[in-house]
Amino acid sequence: MLSINNLSYFIGGRPLYENANLHIKPKDKIGLVGQNGTGKSTLLKIINGDYQPSSGEVQKAKDCTIGFLNQDLLSYQSDDSILNVALAAFKETLQLQIEIDEVLRKMETDYSEEIINRLAFLQERFEANEGYTIKAKAEEVLEGIGFKTADLEKPLRTFSGGWRMRVMLAKLLLEKPSLLMLDEPTNHLDLPSIQWVENYLKTYEGAVVVVSHDQTFLNNCISSTVEVASQTLTLYAGNYAFYKEEKVERMEIQQNAYENQQQMIKQTEKFIERFRAKASKSNQVQSRIKALDRLDKVHEVISDEVSVNFKFKFSKQSGRDVVILDQVSKAYGDNVILNKTSARVERGDKIALIGANGKGKSTLLRVIDGSEKTIGERTEGYNVIKSFFAQHQLEALTLDNEIIQEMSQAGSAKSEMELRGVLGCFLFTNEEVFKKIKVLSGGEKSRVALAKTLISESNFLLLDEPTNHLDFQSVNILIQALQQYEGTFVTVSHDRHFIKGVANKIWYIEDQEIKEYPGTYAEYEVWKANQVEVKSVAPTVKVQKKEVVKVAPKNNEETQQAKRELKKLEESLAKVESDVEKLESQKGKLEIQMADPSLYADEEKAQETQKTYQEFETRLDRLNAEWESLVDQISSIQEVIA
Secondary structure, three states: OEEEEEEEEEEOOEEEEEEEEEEEOOOOEEEEEOOOOOOHHHHHHHHHOOOOOOEEEEEEOOOOOEEEEOHHHHHOOOOOEHHHHHHOOOHHHHHHHHHHHHHHHHOOOOOOHHHHHHHHHHHHHHHHOOHHHHHHHHHHHHHHOOOOHHHOOOEHHHOOHHHHHHHHHHHHHHHOOOEEEEEOHHHHOOHHHHHHHHHHHHOOOOEEEEEOOOHHHHHHHOOEEEEEEOOEEEEEOOOHHHHHHHHHHHHHHHHHHHHHHHHHHHHHHHHHHHHOOOHHHHHHHHHHHHHHHHOOOOOOOOOOOOOOOOOOOOOOOOOOEEEEEEEEEEEEOOEEEEEEEEEEEEOOOEEEEEOOOOOOHHHHHHHHHOOOOOEEEEEEOOOOOEEEEOHHHHHHOOOOOEHHHHHHOOOOOOOHHHHHHHHHHOOOOHHHHHOEHHHOOHHHHHHHHHHHHHOOOOOEEEEEOOOOOOOHHHHHHHHHHHHHOOOEEEEEOOOHHHHHHHOOEEEEEEOOEEEEEOOOHHHHHHHHHHHHHHHHHOOOEEEEOOEEEEOOOOOHHHHHHHHHHHHHHHHHHHHHHHHHHHHHHHHHHHHHHHOOHHHHHOHHHHHHHHHHHHHHHHHHHHHHHHHHHHHHHHHHHHHHHO
């Protein structure tokens, strides 16, 4: 469908790409990954025709259409309603509607056979284009990515940049181009919207190329990964998790090949040096010199993984209770965020506050901080020292300061060597610590602000979307730092990889109340899925306010119905257990194959084996989740029958 052949692209004499190649087939779902500055967004612009390659070419099929979502669309403005902006995706159908309306006006005075035939032709085409459903489709997509029904008739101009970007995403999804290119599509989406887009892309009929720093998003919607590194494009036949594992193996193979080659080079150089002066060995010496000149050098592996050893110091340890909210209410006019709700933050809590935009997550964070006025009581615990990170704090950085100066103003009393060590953890090394704040990118400023927050010696952190603008490496650094943090924190985030790595409790706002799940995000996801399934199969469990009331079957027929349902569930459970046993056996055989070094002599076979193994793991995860759900359902019904 689209082919990139020997692509080279230079910026000021610096090669961003050199002889790079990539083939995109119909229905491919590709994640484009790599460190910031390697040229991911540039590649999308080259494919779109916005930039011209220095050499090489981009070839596409005649019927290949391209839709491109990029950050430049943030500036798009229109007085049209967001529904009409999204409906612009159906240009041909809208034009047919205009022509049909025009013909109908003519028919008020013209009843000729020609005009009647024209109307029939247009209406047939309009129906073939599913013209009667385009409004419903546009509404479904807009509401799927977070808009309320009442918002659809509002002008695009009245929305912020992030919400306007959502409208442009909706328009692209409705256009259904052959190749859909998305540059950081999750930047302006909340968690429910991200999950909606994931599900949409899984079944998208065309090809997709997506640049994203959201690892979970990539894992859930791509089938192959292309790494942008060393001016080239490297394909991995699996999602982001597969890419990470496969890359480690490839790096080990490359490093072994490098070390073997270096040993051979040293031996050859010793031979040359030893016999260079001997006439009887001159031919052999010259032969080895030429062999070294012709040698295709294997490069040493330079890992981009950073291991953080972050030492936090508290001048004071907080009391057991950090913040207590009692019967707290908060509203903006008629918009009620919290209504007589209570919650407690205890020392050692690592809380992730999740949910859709507009539910009041950032407001609640400010309520916890004490900077947002509320009705009700907020009590701050003994010896609590707070530090608040939010995106607007990037603007509070002193632009004329050097990074090291800015860090010294965080109030930690750390020496310059200690500050340089902290900055090294956040990827600022050597002379980079003397860069002015004003020349840093958004991601670099975020890293500085986060580093300042973490060294402030606070024992209670409040973090509002800390992973915004951070690449994979920086997110992993932040995860490692927070895992080593011995204090308490509450973070608002829609990055599931980040939440899974740091949280031991999940909070969410529902029915204007703060709800808590006392476990990790992975456990919360399983619990949430089970809650939905249990509600659908166990109608005899009624929920009143916060109490679960078990209601016994009213008559024998209901008891028999429950027993029949129980039998079906037990049969399903037996089948799942059998499937798990078979899969684990097959997985074990694959692990034996993968432990055999000879497998990796055939790269294609090795990749296929890795892909199959990944599929087995995915299926096992799904079956285990299904098993847990069935057990919960069986327990629920057994309790009702008893």
